[in-house]
Amino acid sequence: MSDSLTDLQRFLAASPTPFHAVQEMVERLEKSGFKSLDERDSWDLKASGRYFTLRNGSSIVAWVMPEESDLATSGMRMVGAHTDSPCLKVKPEPDIHRHGYQQLGVEVYGGVLLNPWFDRDLSMAGRVNYRAVDGSRQSALINFEKPVAVIPSLAIHLDREANKSRSINAQTYLPVITGQGEEKASFKQLLKQRLLEQGADDVGDVLDYEIVLYDTQQPSLVGLNEEFLVSARLDNLLSCFMGLQGLLSSDLTQGCLLVCNDHEEVGSMSAAGAQGPMLQQVLERIAPDAEERIRMIQHSMMISADNAHGIHPNFADKHDANHGPLLNAGPVIKINANQRYATNSETSAAFRDMAEQVDVPVQAFVVRSDMGCGSTIGPITASELGVKTIDIGVPQFAMHSIREMAGTRDIMDLTKVLTKFFNEKAV
Template sequence: MTHFNTQLLDYVSCSPTPFHAVANAVPWLLDAGYQRLNESDDWVLSPGGKYFVTRRDSSLIAFKHGAKPMLETGIRILGAHTDSPCLKVKSQPDVARQSYHQVGVEVYGGVLLAPWFDRDLSIAGQVSVLNQDKAVEQHLIDLKRPVATIPSLAIHLDRNANNDRSINAQEQMLPILWQAGGKGETFRTWLLSHLASQGVVVSEVLDFDLSFYDAQAGASLGVANEFLACARLDNLLSCFVTLQSLLASAEDVTNLVVLNDHEEVGSRSTAGAAGNFLTGVLDRLLPDTQERHRVETQSMMMSVDNAHGVHPNFVNKHDGNHGPKLNDGPVLKFDANQSYASQSVMASRVRVLARNAEVPLQDYVTRADMRCGSTIGPITATLTGIETLDIGVPTFAMHSIRELAGAKDPEMLFRLLTAFLNDY
């Protein structure tokens, strides 16, 4: 385990929700001299200044206002997303069956459901409460210990479980939170008790945005520790690396990192890439419309999101010429139907950049008889007109409750992204 990977796994393990992913990034920026901005205030931005702003507490933009004129340099942008597929608690979640108190959940994003069974689950997210002064306020919570589980059905009661299994998310994915025993406690009263135990005294829980997550922390594994296993590597690995690249970049060119929420469900929200968060910041950074359009034509973006490594047990799920391997370097992602934003001109420049930085590159194109996923890349490119490339580290088990990456790839990606911000 290198120091870089230790920091990476600590960040991901301590960020079970997008709210935590943003909150845990803020101290890095403050320590590096970044000034916090508020979207409702007037902004006075100066060359040489460093700034960041959040939206909905789950999306973040940080940027360095470079000393060189943006008309000469353009803006170098890195983008990633803070959300991951998971099980979210429903607004009226209480379900009492057979003396067990269960919690109704919604499936958020493209969750691989089977691995969620028999895991030690915890709960985290944001809670809106009415305080003692009858004012609404928000609190982050993270129980950090196992409090729930979704037990599998014994194979004796489902002899076909290993042959032809389907999972009904409404009926079969409800976590057991406690054994009721006639107590009559509800999820909201339990939340009140938890907040009180943390020294937060409130009169009422109004609403919440809470998720279940695997309480097992990230770890290195493999005989030579060549792998990293953790929840939410898609896409908090990219969030960590993009922020570290920004912090390590030079001061002369304007560089920006955007971390959007809601990518896993289509990005259609105020905090998502299809909203106006990034375009609003660019408007304030470049208030003259003509100047902004001129700068955008010289700007470049890397959309950083994990790629599918070729699985040794499922080799036929990949095109034979496009099977990225873990620990063989970052992956350029292409799709003729524009689910990825990469184009040949920018890709060729990045290949030269990677060669100069001594970072190996791999390519990913899905099989012609399959469809790939997508990223914030095409959406951001459409809204801004900025040339965009999709790139990421190869992983296994994407959208599972625990994913796997190569131990060498994050630092190689960091070197490439830092070179992009400094030298592109």
């Protein structure tokens, strides 16, 4: 097992929320000499400078200024991914007390495959905003780490049709059990207690929070020859990690940029999402002159990295017969005639050429003509910036499940192509 796969497993385990994922990325960037910039401050960008900036603590843009070349003529090599994953999110007033059980109400975030959430050892993590003892407002990341909740299935004896037709009512079936007690518990008090345990000794009152549930099972290498990585949140922390690895493995002499946005799973329409102005505003500060910026964008290319649907051997009829990507057979170019993906022949050809140069096979995915097609940040970014874009990703199984599966060879291969892309002299 390579050191990179070991590091990937650590990254996934340490990133139960977008906030934690961005924190992990920041640590890796800082170790490689990248400097943090606050959007509220004035920026003084230097040639060869390495920088990153955050928004909402859940989206990040990291970039490298070129050594000598003019950005207006050399462009930026851009890779985009997203930090969020479908999950269950704790409601604002979540406390439920029924039949002596303490429960929390949850709402569904994104297109969650709900069945696998039952009978799992769940923990909680996220961001807490609180009033400090000195009266100031502060925020902190929180992670309970150990299993603290569960959604038990109803026994088949009480639902004999469960294996045939059980549907899930998100309002009534999903409140998680966190314990037992005679009286209703206070979730905010629980958060305060955990913050104190984590060492935040300035907590006065918890004002609000963004807390999600997550599976405590660690990422695993699976298969007789460890061909597969199985983990939560592969969609799309896997692309965030590969994009970051590609950037840090490059020679860091070209104009390069990695953007990882929050809120893709719910449409990207937020201040920190791909449909928001974050990337555009960063580019305006990188190239303040409007004409030079337009020239830069037209010399640039965006690789939108988000996992693809691998052909499932038990459900092969869900794929177009000629477009069923196999795990460990190479990264996938995603194509859609109706622009659900931003790929065109020019960007596809560029990606194929780079992959061939580093001896990486490439596959193509087109959804069945009688099925709807999902989308990515690719078309959003392409339309917002006017930059030529391609949608790619590694093939995976169980997309949007609490536990997903991808091929280990594909991870290494796509990282090689992204590294090659960041080193390109011209795009």
